[in-house]
Amino acid sequence: MMKTKGFAFHDHSACKTEGVSQAVDFCAQNGLQLTPQRRRVLEILLEKHSAMGAYEVLDILREEGLGSQPPIAYRALDFLVSNGFAHKIERLNAFVACAHPGANHAPAFLICRVCDSVAEAHLEPDDSTLNTAAQKAGFTVERAVVEAIGICPNCEASA
Amino acid sequence: MMKTKGFAFHDHSACKTEGVSQAVDFCAQNGLQLTPQRRRVLEILLEKHSAMGAYEVLDILREEGLGSQPPIAYRALDFLVSNGFAHKIERLNAFVACAHPGANHAPAFLICRVCDSVAEAHLEPDDSTLNTAAQKAGFTVERAVVEAIGICPNCEASA
């Protein structure tokens, strides 16, 4: 199965395998429990490879008998986000598997307004313009969310 | 009345007066209707000078007899956002008056995670790191949302 990654075709099954095994390793090393539920939610996000709403994830869990109520999905997603295996796209109220698990993160997201696909880019840790502005205001930045809205190459080509 | 602006004290009533008159001018020049409802919502945002939820705005409209149902608030807010008089803070599902109406916008928001106050900073139009990443991916950026989470100087001081 081939899907886009960073809007480019790639071997998507490998992408899923790697994502899961990196999570397994990280959890083992850090005393975190990657339970079947959590693991399955990570797989679901990796399979889809675009932003999914919590209820969309929940529908799949329900079909598979892994849970049927909203908190089930939200708790698994919170776990994945807290530990860097997934990100929340605020703009879409949706979640996406992290494309670079383990990496020291300052992610930026490229969100296609046509097909809602999401690519994860990485910015230099010192996004100087933002930090300069924050310093002037006396504000301490702990985390920055960067979401760019636009058109992905695939949708541009079909237009 | 003095409130924070960019986390610093300033004459807040002037801030409101200016914001409204700039909107009046812009609408007159561009054939837009700044109706009493829309104008009042802008005033409400300018008065509060921090992020407000749509329902919070609606509560005030209701008290004043300017509308009582959600679409009333959402439509006015959409108008203000569409025309650059206000911004939506995705992280908070909330709205804030624009601190630099008329300016060619690439706003970044500094959001205090303690008190939820919001300051609007401006980045250089060519936030080069993001644009470089987007170009590599073949993605056309139309708009970028930058939201930094952290601690404002006032909350830092009280800690």
Add this chain to the structure above:
DNA sequence: GGCGTGTTGTTATATCATAACAATATCAAG
């Protein structure tokens, strides 16, 4: 007047998210 367009009023409902508490699993210490 009659029409087109934009705005407002109203009802209903869709969508996203969490509080609260009970039940169960896990695991280390005694």
Add this chain to the structure above:
DNA sequence: CTTGATATTGTTATGATATAACAACACGCC
């Protein structure tokens, strides 16, 4: 191996955010 502390899951209920759909009204223009 049992006891207790902690983490996770199950369940019910509700809260919070947002929009669809259509009716009513206002206003300018021909």
